[in-house]
Amino acid sequence: MERQTQIELAQAFRRMHDRTRVLLLPNCWDALSARLFARRGFAAVATTSAGVAWSLGHADGEQAPLEDVLAAIGRIVRAATVPVTADIETGYGETPAEVAATVRAVIATGAVGVNIEDGMPGHGPLRDAADAVARVRAARAAADASGVPIVINARVDHWMQHDDTEPASRLADAIERGRAYLAAGADCIYPIGLGEPATLAALVRALDAPVNVAAGAGMPGLAELARLGIARVSTATRLTTLALAAVDQALARMRQSGNFDGLVADFSYADAQQLFEPDPT
Template sequence: MAKATQVELAQVFRALHDRRKILLLPNAWDAGSARLFVQRGFAAVATTSGGLAWSLGYADGERAPLAEVLAAVARITRVVELPVTVDIETGYGDSPEAVAATVQAVIGAGAVGINIEDGLPGHGPLRPLAEAAARVRAARAAADACGVPLVINARVDNWMHADNMAPAMRLDDAIARGKAYLQAGADVIYPIGLSDPATLAALVQALDAPVNVAAGVGMPSVAELTALGVARVSTATRLATLALGAVDHAVRGMLISGRFDGFVSEFTYADAQRLFAPE
């Protein structure tokens, strides 16, 4: 990808976070799913670390080798003429310097945004705030060195851990983390696992910055999230598991009944072909 094109896509992606309208951001796991999202009219595409890892033959949690992840990202950016943001999990490395190298490699694969988590790989415990902020700062410095205005979505994983922290303390810690990550160079804060409207509203108001939430059953609607001040909704692994679930249903039916009724689909071979060879 030409540098000027990548910078322009990064600027477009940044503008989509102006909070005047929620950015609906589907998470792709391969080039085909990414092309489908483009065809459906989304303004940008994200990757899902879990879905992408599964498509490569690995479990989630930074178990997929970074080189294979980068190759998959490059295939997505090759077929998507929209901003692509990549889930780099915790950054693929123990040090801020390793995170910086990962960010530069992801930019090299054509990405204009990243997600970075503040826990240890595999949904481990939260890193100390200063350590997590240093990793965000390293990501920003690496992007600046590349000359790409990368959009950094910093996850606060407070609601991903079943500890004994009181709800008010959990929120206070998440707000402190969000503010620290924004000061370190993050653009968006992602309280994954948070669905309670009152808590979400308090977080949004305290941060006064774009906030990303994960779509899912039981989450407030887009209209309700808009009223709460949410800027972005992504789908995490849910579309990838939905696709696998549909296939699982079809093949289980074939094995149990010997029939192929589960193979009925509105999406056909011709539709898949048109993703890559438009008529």
């Protein structure tokens, strides 16, 4: 990708976080899903680390080799033709310097955003706040040095921790971390796993910055999320698992019935081929 084109995509993606409307961001797992989402009118797409890892034959949690993940991101960028933000989990590095190297490599694929988690790989315990801040700061410095104004979505993993932390203390520390990540160069805060409206509203008020939530059954709808001040909604692994569930059910029906009547879909070979024809617009 030409660097100027990438810069323009990054600037466009950044404008999508101006909080004038909710950015609905589907998470893809390969080039085909990315192409489908773009052709269905989504202004940008994200990757799901789990979906990408599974498609590469690995478990989630930074188990997929970074070079394979980078190659997959590059294919997604090429297929999508809209801004792509990449989930890089905890940054694929033990140190801030290694996180910076990962961010530089992701920018080289053509991506214009990253997610960085503040937990340990594989949804482990939260990092020390100072360490997490240093990693965000290193990511921003790497991006600034590249000249591509990527959007850094800093994940606050408090609601992924299945412990007995008192809710008020959890929220207070999440706010403190969110503010520190923003000061270090993050653009958006992602309290993954949080869906309770009053807590979301309190977080948004305290941060006064774009906040990302994960879509899912039981979450407030887009209209309610907009009222709460949410700037961005992503689908995490849910579209990947939805696709896998459809295939799994078709396989079960085929084995149980001995016939192939379940191998009928509203989406055909021709529909898939059409995704890769020149865009009529």
